[in-house]
Amino acid sequence: MTRQAFLDRLRAGLRGLPSPTIVEIITDYDTHFSEGVAAGRSEAEIAAALGDPDRVIRELRAEAGLKRWEEQRNPSAAANAVLAVLGLGAIDILVLLPIVLSIAGTLVGFLVASFVLLGVGALMFAAGPFFIIGAPVAAIVLTGLALISAGTCFGCLTSAATIGFVNAVVWYGRLHIRLLKPALEPPHLDQKEIVA
Amino acid sequence: MVEAVQVQLKKGVLELCVLALLSRGDAYGYDIASRLAKGIGMGEGTIYPLMRRMQTDGLVDTYLVESTSGPPRKYYKLTNRGRESFAAQQSEWTAFSNAVNDILGNVE
Numbered sequence: 241m242t243r244q245a246f247l248d249r250l251r252a253g254l255r256g257l258p259s260p261t262i263v264e265i266i267t268d269y270d271t272h273f274s275e276g277v278a279a280g281r282s283e284a285e286i287a288a289a290l291g292d293p294d295r296v297i298r299e300l301r302a303e304a305g306l307k308r309w310e311e312q313r314n315p316s317a318a319a320n321a322v323l324a325v326l327g328l329g330a331i332d333i334l335v336l337l338p339i340v341l342s343i344a345g346t347l348v349g350f351l352v353a354s355f356v357l358l359g360v361g362a363l364m365f366a367a368g369p370f371f372i373i374g375a376p377v378a379a380i381v382l383t384g385l386a387l388i389s390a391g392t393c394f395g396c397l398t399s400a401a402t403i404g405f406v407n408a409v410v411w412y413g414r415l416h417i418r419l420l421k422p423a424l425e426p427p428h429l430d431q432k433e434i435v436a
Numbered sequence: 437m438v439e440a441v442q443v444q445l446k447k448g449v450l451e452l453c454v455l456a457l458l459s460r461g462d463a464y465g466y467d468i469a470s471r472l473a474k475g476i477g478m479g480e481g482t483i484y485p486l487m488r489r490m491q492t493d494g495l496v497d498t499y500l501v502e503s504t505s506g507p508p509r510k511y512y513k514l515t516n517r518g519r520e521s522f523a524a525q526q527s528e529w530t531a532f533s534n535a536v537n538d539i540l541g542n543v544e
Contacts, residue, residue, distance in 0.1 A: 267507075268465055268484045274506040275466035291479020299485035307492050 241287040243273045253297035257304050265300060306410055318406040340409065347402050354395035361387025450478060450486060452529055455514070455522035458496065464509040487512060495521055 241249075247266060254262050269290070276286035290296065309321035322340075365384025369377045453472050457463060463471075465487065469480040490496045495518035500508045514522065 265484070265488075268510070269481075271507050271510070272466050272469065272480070272484075275464075275509075278505045279466075279470075289473070289479070290481035293481070295479070296481040296485065299482065300488070303485050303489050303492070310492075 241284060241293075243270075243283045243287070246273075246287045246290065246293060249293045250297065253293065254300060257301070261304055309406065309410055313403060318402070321406060322409050336412075343405055347398060347405065350398040350401075351395065354391045354398055357387055357391030357394060359391075361385070361389075361391055450476060450482070451490065452522075452525050454483075454486065454490065455495070455518060455525065458512060458514045459519065459522050462511045462513040464501075464511050466509075468512070490518070494518075 247270060250269060251262065251266060254265060272290070273283065273286055276289075277283065281289075305317075305321045309317045311317075361384050363384075364372075364387060365381055368380040368384055372380055450472065453476065454468060457468060457472060465484060468487070469483040472478075473480040473483055487496065491498065491512075494515055496512045497515050498510050498512055501511055503509045
């Protein structure tokens with residue numbers, strides 16, 4: 241593969257990332273080619289030593305996704321981070337996928353429920369006194385208020401749980417990037433396990 | 437599967453190696469890639485995502501130096517946090533590899 245082909249492939253694979261990030265990354269690899277050529281290697285040799293561009297792209301995208309989630313906590317960054325980690329294609333993530341999906345589904349369900357609570361509460365608060373006949377107005381308005389606050393409270397708890405959940409996925413992704421830490425249990429423990 | 441485990445293992449060790457290399461002096465991307473990737477048997481391309489990650493984690497800092505032979509070189513240097521992380525990971529690694537070597541020695 242030529243320098244141009246490698247860089248084009250990289251640029252195509254990184255589409256969608258912030259443009260300063262793409263420029264930085266392309267500059268890194270472009271400089272790498274210049275240095276390699278100056279050291280007397282051919283473009284094809286350098287490209288081969290760099291490895292599979294698709295793997296490089298997956299790692300760069302995963303890193304960019306995790307970084308964005310750390311900088312800005314919003315739904316699109318969260319979705320991005322989770323997708324990027326899944327994109328790393330680690331085998332055990334496939335095993336975890338049903339669990340991840342069911343937790344995500346539950347969270348979405350909770351979110352919908354809290355919106356419904358909010359809506360019903362608001363309706364009761366605003367329009368209840370005109371339509372519900374036979375109950376004291378104060379009781380209806382207060383019930384409406386109670387439903388609104390229950391909905392808000394439930395929504396907040398769900399958001400907190402969602403942030404925790406995305407953090408857990410991100411943490412898991414980082415674990416894949418750095419396997420060294422979990423491998424470093426206290427040595428005497430390892431020995432005991434193996435002897436037993 | 438075995439191959440995937442090896443890739444993950446090497447990736448983890450790669451960060452420790454980069455920290456070690458930078459603890460002996462600042463270095464630029466091509467230099468790090470060609471000195472390390474070959475020794476460990478990783479594609480040179482994986483060095484750059486790793487360097488970006490380490491920069492995000494605050495372990496390294498970068499600065500540009502004009503080069504006579506081409507475009508300016510981006511040098512990486514350890515931050516204080518990077519030095520602390522290196523010291524911690526180095527002692528962890530030594531303890532871990534000693535334990536594994538002991539066990540391997542007993543088996544032989």
